[in-house]
Amino acid sequence: MKQSDSKRHKTQYLRKVASFAFVGYVALNTLAYAADSSPALFNVNNELLQPKDYREWVYVGTPVTPNDMNDGKAIVPEFHNIYINPEGFAHWKKTGEFPDGTMVVKELLSVGAKKALTGNGYFMGEFTGLEAAVKDSKRFPDEPGNWAYFMFGMEYPLARKAAPKPTAECNSCHEANAKDDWVFTQYYPVLQAAKPKE
Template sequence: MSSARQRNGRATRRAARFVLGREHRCHRKARTEYIKIEKTKAIADAQALLRLAILVSDRSFVPTPRALGPQSPEEAMRVGGQAAAIVIAGSAVATILFFGSFKDSNAQSNARYLPQYAADGQLLLPKDFHEWVYVGSPLTPNALNGGQANFPEFHNVYIEPGSYAIYKKTGEFPEGTIFFKELQLTLPQENADGSRTEASGRGYFPGKWNGADVTVKDSKRFADTNGWGYFNFNHHEPKASMAKVKSKDECAYCHIANAKKDEVWTQFYPLLDNKDAR
């Protein structure tokens, strides 16, 4: 019995040396010998590999000479080849799963949030806009606008991420693009111009939220306003849950006359205006 185990041990070591030689040296003699073995045992190898793959998929299974059952040097070499094949195949499967997950992750991250409307045509307040791409914050302090700016006071502007991804590639805002402008008051003024002094110096500092405006691109739905719809979700808190589209003389006319690109104030948003940033 001891002699048989020794022979099996020697056979297993020879198989290991053979596999390593095939893997690392790949000299002609090793390839020729391997091909001979594979040709004579092709069907058995395929069946054994399938069984081994099923076993290896069970984390509780650890391949051993006894589990694989080598009974001769030839069998040991065949099992060694199978084990190497399983390692290679396992690596390939792991690679495929990784890149498949990466691809799915990218697809998910680039999935677009499109405008949602109520039955009467009102736009529903977009969700999770704070997670969108931030493009800029123009500032119109009340104190510098007769005590009541049209859009008080910080205009924190976000673009829907999927639309931004397309814009980066094409330089054009796709249909369904949403811009979310959240208004935010400054902290209470200490000076006549509305400014105050904080640790960083004198200026204007963000305070409470103050409502929102939303712009949507839809060339068919908003054909009368150059393809963009404008919505006011209150200029105070809380924000409205839905809003009606504004008439052309309320919002669109100003964008048409003054906005730099496709009715969008890209002149205030370097991320959208700077070609190098895209």
């Protein structure tokens, strides 16, 4: 092999290595955890990626405010299945506080049937939407309580990423009405029961 051919092959090899390294660098910087042990993944635009496997997290409750009980004009007429990441729940159970990295997912379902073998009631229908809240003091230092709120849509297929909602749209309501650290623990018996007694 001629020396010039050897140099050319070496140059091509180094370019490939550099290319793979660059791709790896971009991939690592495109997906970054919100905080240690947090399941929240963000892209470089600070958009939250749709969470995975949240139904395997700790289920804390299902509020429902149906239209039937609100003159047909309920603000949120769906069932809301609420899940919290296991690490956030474990810290809450131990300290009564939600740590950085806590992620709460709200899965929305329509009111389906109103009759069952057991009697009349409100029974879950179809999945209709997905929302999430993430606590991260480094990523959201200016948000009240360091919580940011995200909506992936109110119909399927859902968006695969979501930008933080404006503070006035979600955060301010939680700040004014949630019982503990911007979380509506008063509606979630599992969280109430797990909170350490003072």
